[in-house]
Amino acid sequence: MEQSFTTIQEARKWASLFLKEQQREPGVADWLLEHHLNMSYTQLMAYGRDPFPHEKKTAFVADIYKHTETGIPVQHLIGEAEFYGRRFKVNGDVLIPRPETEELVEGVLRFIEKKGLNSEYLKVVDLGTGSGAIACTLSLELDHLDVYATDISSQALETTARNAHQLDAKVKFYQGDFLAPVAGEAIDIIVSNPPYISLAELKELSDTVVRFDPHLALFADDEGLAAYQTIIRQIKSYHLRPMLIAFEIGHRQGEAVKAIIETELPGYHAEVRSDINGYPRMVFAYTKASIKSQR
Incomplete structure (x- = not known):
């Protein structure tokens, strides 16, 4: 050696x-x-x-x-990853935050700005928070937001808590299945990078992803759509009416996720957006009454 x-x-x-x-x-x-x-x-x-x-x-x-x-990720070797100009602790219990997810955060921030809500009190929840990169970033970028973060994994939430403490981000985190832990809250914005890879795509993934990323945060049933179906079902059953629903998606899932939202949540319009590389990687949904203000 x-x-x-x-x-x-x-x-x-x-x-x-x-x-x-x-x-x-x-x-x-x-x-x-x-x-x-x-x-x-x-x-x-x-x-x-x-x-x-x-x-x-x-x-x-x-x-x-x-x-x-x-194939161990270099981020695991050094114990941290950069996201939105900040460093987050990462390990085998959470997904390594990726540049594409920064664009999801940017889309949420842009929505708030276009709506003229930069100084308004808003409740935001990050579902399946993992390292807490999305939740902490939103809290730090706009300190008037009341940010919640949920994850089904207690180990992931330990990492979330460490990152929130290290960055002095005001985030409340709860263990449970997506919206279940905050079912009684009136949520204004829902954002999530949930598991969306189908098991059929396993062979397409690198050994680094398969061996070291938590499978709970990667794979979903129903061709990778199960998490979106669950979240939309929860929104409906908890009688929530968020002004924005923002999802990261697999590049083949745009139309399917759009259809789930518009079918299950009448009155919402879903828009599929591409990332900087031209791949459809995000869906933003809002009530039809607010569409004009987004343009």
């Missing part, structure tokens, strides 16, 4: 090439270097000719080998 590099630049070159040879993402080298050397990417570039600290070499090399051999 001993490697002959002596500078930061040489370590980066060795790790990137090795990762590429092992069919792993070369960029993992930079993430691990930043973590082990406590440097930013800019500092890595600026001080690349500096000697690599001898006392940190063994741990860095070990993490490179561990990632290539097992």
